[in-house]
Amino acid sequence: MKKFTFSFLFILSLTWASVSFAQTRYLDPVFTGIDTTNNVTYGVNFSVMLNDTLPIPTGMTIPVGVDSATSQPIYFTMPALEFDVFEPAGDTVSERPLIIYLHTGTFAPIIRNGNPTGSRTFDIATQVFCQEYAARGYVVANTDYRLGWNPALPTEAERGASLMRAAYRGIQDVKAAIRYFRMDYENGNTFGIDTSRIIICGQGTGGWIATCLNSVDKLSELQLPKFLDPITAYPLIDTSIYGDWDGFGGNPQLNMENHKGYSSEHDMILNMGGAIGDISWLEAGDKPIVAVHGNLDAIARFTTGDLSVQGINIVSDISGSHDVVKKANMLGNNSAIPLMFDPYTVAANQASVNLIGTPDFSGVNITEAVPNLFPFNTGNPGEGAPWDYWDSSTVVLIAQAQGLPASVGTDAHLNGLTTNPDMSIAKCIAYIDSTLNFFCPRIVNTLMLPGNSVGINEKDVNFSIYPNPTSDFVSFNSNSNINELIIYDNNGKLINKYFPNQFTYTIDVRELTSGIYHVEIKTPNNTKIEKFVKN
Numbered sequence: 001m002k003k004f005t006f007s008f009l010f011i012l013s014l015t016w017a018s019v020s021f022a023q024t025r026y027l028d029p030v031f032t033g034i035d036t037t038n039n040v041t042y043g044v045n046f047s048v049m050l051n052d053t054l055p056i057p058t059g060m061t062i063p064v065g066v067d068s069a070t071s072q073p074i075y076f077t078m079p080a081l082e083f084d085v086f087e088p089a090g091d092t093v094s095e096r097p098l099i100i101y102l103h104t105g106t107f108a109p110i111i112r113n114g115n116p117t118g119s120r121t122f123d124i125a126t127q128v129f130c131q132e133y134a135a136r137g138y139v140v141a142n143t144d145y146r147l148g149w150n151p152a153l154p155t156e157a158e159r160g161a162s163l164m165r166a167a168y169r170g171i172q173d174v175k176a177a178i179r180y181f182r183m184d185y186e187n188g189n190t191f192g193i194d195t196s197r198i199i200i201c202g203q204g205t206g207g208w209i210a211t212c213l214n215s216v217d218k219l220s221e222l223q224l225p226k227f228l229d230p231i232t233a234y235p236l237i238d239t240s241i242y243g244d245w246d247g248f249g250g251n252p253q254l255n256m257e258n259h260k261g262y263s264s265e266h267d268m269i270l271n272m273g274g275a276i277g278d279i280s281w282l283e284a285g286d287k288p289i290v291a292v293h294g295n296l297d298a299i300a301r302f303t304t305g306d307l308s309v310q311g312i313n314i315v316s317d318i319s320g321s322h323d324v325v326k327k328a329n330m331l332g333n334n335s336a337i338p339l340m341f342d343p344y345t346v347a348a349n350q351a352s353v354n355l356i357g358t359p360d361f362s363g364v365n366i367t368e369a370v371p372n373l374f375p376f377n378t379g380n381p382g383e384g385a386p387w388d389y390w391d392s393s394t395v396v397l398i399a400q401a402q403g404l405p406a407s408v409g410t411d412a413h414l415n416g417l418t419t420n421p422d423m424s425i426a427k428c429i430a431y432i433d434s435t436l437n438f439f440c441p442r443i444v445n446t447l448m449l450p451g452n453s454v455g456i457n458e459k460d461v462n463f464s465i466y467p468n469p470t471s472d473f474v475s476f477n478s479n480s481n482i483n484e485l486i487i488y489d490n491n492g493k494l495i496n497k498y499f500p501n502q503f504t505y506t507i508d509v510r511e512l513t514s515g516i517y518h519v520e521i522k523t524p525n526n527t528k529i530e531k532f533v534k535n
Contacts, residue, residue, distance in 0.1 A: 026097070026449045027440050029135035033089035037191070042143075043081045043176040043258035045169070045247070049109075049148035050076070052162070055254055058146065081173055083143040084120065085191050086134035095189070097197035097447060099133050099140045100177055100266075101126070102206025104273075104385065106299075107149050107166040111399045111409060116390040116416040118205075120144055122398060125387045125428060126203060132436055133201075139193050141181070145173040145209065156316070160226060161236030163307070164277055168237055170209035171216060172247035172255070174200060178266060179259035197447045199268045201439075204385055207274020207291075208300065211324060214269045214289060215281035216245045224278055226316055268446055270439050271321055273384045275300035275307070279319040284331040290442045291321035292374045292435050296361045297384030298419065302375070305362025322366065325373040329466075330473050330506060334372050336446045338503035339462055339479040344437040348374035368467065371477065374438045376431060382419040387435060389428035390416060445503075463521055469533035475506040476530075480523040490516040509534050 023030045046055035056062060059080035063073040083100075103126045105118025117123045120142045130140045149166040153159045178198060185195050202210030216222070222237045229236055243250030246264045248257050271291040276282060295302045297320065304319040328334050352369030354377070359365050361382060378386050392413040399409030417423060443449065464477045476485060482505055487495040495517065498505060509517075512534045521528050 024450070025137040026444050027136065029132060030137060031088035031091065031135045034131050034134045035087045035089045037085040037087075039080075039082050040085060041080050041082050042180040043173065043256075045081065045146065045173065045176070045256045045258065046254050047078050047146045047148055047169075049078065049146070052148070052150055057256070079144065079147070081144060081146070081176070083141040083177060084130075086130045086140040086142065087191065088134050088137050091137065091192075093137070094192055095194040096137060096139045096192055097199060097443070097449065098181060098191075098193040098195075099138050099199045099201050099270075100174060101130055101133070101140050101142050102145065102170070102174065102200070102202040102209055103142070104204025104206055105147070106205055107147050107163070107170075109147060109402070111395070111402060111404060111412050114412060114415050116392075116395040116409075116412045117385070117388055119398075122394070124389045124391075125385075125432060128429070128432055129201075129203070129387075129436075132432065136436075136440060138199075139191050141177065141191075143174065143177050145170040145206075155230060157226065157228070157230045157236065160316075164227060164237055165242065167208050167212050167277070168216075168242065168245070170206075171213045171245055172243065174209060174213055175246050175264035176258035178264050179262040182262040183259050196267070197449075198266045199270060199443060199447075200266050201270040201272070202274050203272045203387075204274065204300075207271045208276075209274070210269050211271050211274045211276045211289065212281070213245075213266070214286050215276060215283065221278070221281050224280070226278070268443065270443075271324070272387075272435065273297055273300055273321070275318045275320045276324050277318060279304065279317075279323055279327060282324060282327050282331070282333075284333065286328065286331070286333050288334045288336055288442075288446050289325060289328045290334070290337070290372045290439060291325050292376055292438060293321035294384045294386060295322075295355055295358070295366070295375045295377050296379075296381055298361050298382035299384055301362045301364075302360035303362060303364040303366065305360070305364060320360075321373055322360070322370055322375070326368075326370045329371055329475060329504070332475070332502075332504065332506040335500070335502040335504040335506070337372055337442050338445055338481075339371075339464055339477045340441060340445075341462070341479065342437075342441060344374070344434060345441070347434070348438055351375045351377060371464075371466075372442065374434065376434075378422075380419055380421060384419070386420065387428055387431040388416070388420060389423060389425050463528055463530055465519070465530055465532050469535050470509060471535040472508070472510050473506050474509055474532050475504055476500075476519065476521060477504045478521065478523055479503070480525060482521060482523055484520075484522040486520040486522075488518045488520070490518070 056078045058078050061075050061077040064076040065074040103120045106113045110118035130142045133140045146169045149162040200210045223235045241251050243255035269289040273293050300320045302320045303322045306316045307318045355366045395413045396406045396409035462479050482500045485498040518531045
């Protein structure tokens with residue numbers, strides 16, 4: 001059912017949004033009303049939310065006990081795989097970029113996860129983000145995914161496997177949602193999307209799914225030593241049982257195939273405080289990824305560290321946004337993103353520079369600034385989601401609606417305050433505003449949408465070379481398209497020529513001898529000589 005919404009939160013978010021006199025679609029909130037279509041079922045699959053050994057299809061209602069007072073059976077309905085669609089009201093464009101938005105929640109229901117957030121419906125930040133993207137002209141699918149994992153298993157390998165299976169099910173679900181939209185596109189395109197521009201935006205736990213979805217595409221990646229049974233050395237994520245990363249195959253009593261025959265491909269990742277199970281998963285050719293992340297995040301570590309929940313180590317050596325985006329830049333995966341000089345990019349760069357020499361929550365020292373990453377340094381130890389806001393009385397009501405004592409809701413509220421002690425609506429909107437204004441220009445430039453010169457001054461072409469000095473790879477970044485790179489040694493001898501036709505280009509210099517090299521960088525409007533040092 002479609003309905004028109006113009007909510008208080010949307011009005012509030014516009015109040016805090018940056019003033020823009022030259023409103024540009026996909027960058028600025030050019031629409032004042034949002035149409036929503038709620039509770040669209042996009043697939044069915046087996047969930048383990050009730051019990052690891054009792055998989056039940058999503059959407060199914062089953063008896064789970066007997067009421068002692070009435071002797072009547074107690075029923076439970078496994079949450080369906082659904083999304084809510086947000087569209088700009090009155091839009092005349094027939095095909096718009098699609099953002100599949102994934103909420104947070106630690107793969108457990110809100111409140112029962114010990115937190116005041118974790119719901120596509122009740123999380124205020126999630127609702128505002130979806131409305132704000134739709135106000136900019138995007139179609140947004142606020143998407144649920146399967147929940148359920150066991151952090152109390154006896155060994156780290158088992159706990160890690162349980163968490164990774166939850167993330168794996170999330171990957172399968174999101175790819176099923178992508179295929180649903182492609183299937184719908186061929187059958188009338190109900191939501192007016194452009195299937196060549198599909199963006200996955202993950203918030204918190206959703207960021208884990210988004211980042212892993214971008215990289216897991218090989219059996220060997222699921223068979224790293226830390227994902228093997230410590231006794232049998234057998235893979236703890238077995239595709240013959242659980243299906244592959246697209247959601248195909250496996251035991252039909254544990255995995256259902258959804259919308260087979262349609263592509264699962266996406267085009268870009270927006271990561272808000274997520275992490276990757278292992279940095280080796282990230283390879284050249286993966287889709288562009290940009291991120292915002294708290295440098296003191298206690299769960300998804302900013303650099304690389306161990307994941308622990310309530311003091312229990314779950315999995316070792318997970319990598320957060322700093323290391324993920326750094327590697328994506330180095331591999332050339334972000335080459336479509338130009339060097340920009342808009343205020344939010346300048347602020348992000350300065351925030352990165354300010355962190356050099358400081359430790360993240362894992363105690364790892366931050367040694368460099370990373371383009372395409374906005375570190376959110378609130379100063380609050382453990383904080384990973386400064387955009388979050390919740391109302392304590394509403395949290396109590398949600399707990400009671402789940403049949404829990406009011407005190408459980410109060411405990412969830414207080415737990416949220418341990419890492420976000422200065423939580424407020426003003427703080428929430430400020431970080432949402434920074435995130436939107438950092439992400440949207442990168443979406444526009446990466447996907448070549450109208451306004452893709454944002455933050456770029458063609459009359460004043462700028463270049464950067466990083467890392468410099470280097471021992472293995474060096475990237476050349478310009479705020480204008482790089483047509484040609486010519487490398488010379490310090491004696492003027494020609495070493496190589498490249499024709500990138502990209503804003504960023506990375507070359508392998510491991511075969512070069514140590515010394516100083518000069519590079520002639522040619523763009524449509526400028527030519528400049530820079531140098532780099534090979535260690």
